Amino acid sequence: METETTTTEEPKKRGRKPGSKNKPKTPSGENGANVIDMPNRTEDLPGVEGVGVSPKRIPAVETAADAYAKARDRRMAMTEKEVEAKEELSRVMHEHAEEIGKHPETGELKYVYNGGDKDRRVVTLTPTDEKLKVKDVEAFEE
Numbered sequence: 001m002e003t004e005t006t007t008t009e010e011p012k013k014r015g016r017k018p019g020s021k022n023k024p025k026t027p028s029g030e031n032g033a034n035v036i037d038m039p040n041r042t043e044d045l046p047g048v049e050g051v052g053v054s055p056k057r058i059p060a061v062e063t064a065a066d067a068y069a070k071a072r073d074r075r076m077a078m079t080e081k082e083v084e085a086k087e088e089l090s091r092v093m094h095e096h097a098e099e100i101g102k103h104p105e106t107g108e109l110k111y112v113y114n115g116g117d118k119d120r121r122v123v124t125l126t127p128t129d130e131k132l133k134v135k136d137v138e139a140f141e142e
Helices: 059-095
Strands: 109-113 120-126 131-137
Touching: 059 109, 059 120, 059 131
Parallel strands: none
Antiparallel strands: 109 120, 120 131
């Protein structure tokens, strides 16, 4: 009787071939996202500065940059409040359009009053593009 001999081949190993330019695959994390283990950042050595070693520190530049960033952040916060105030003024102008009176040709609403620390203020609302202006003007000479 003849017996069959079967040879079992070893499964091929996956990975880089020696001398291959292909980079190994990074392990996948949750949802297939690539995960790369990064070492914790170490502190720069004291006294070692220069190109390619560590950033130079210029306190005057850092102080000026911090002052600018604070001013910018205050302005951005005020911009939000300004937009809300402008929307409210536009709403109120539309609400009182009949009392103010529209310009017969342009349809503009124009309201003049003595306001604030200035002599006069003129509020103009152009209804076609909802353009709102508030201008301070000097008092008219009598």
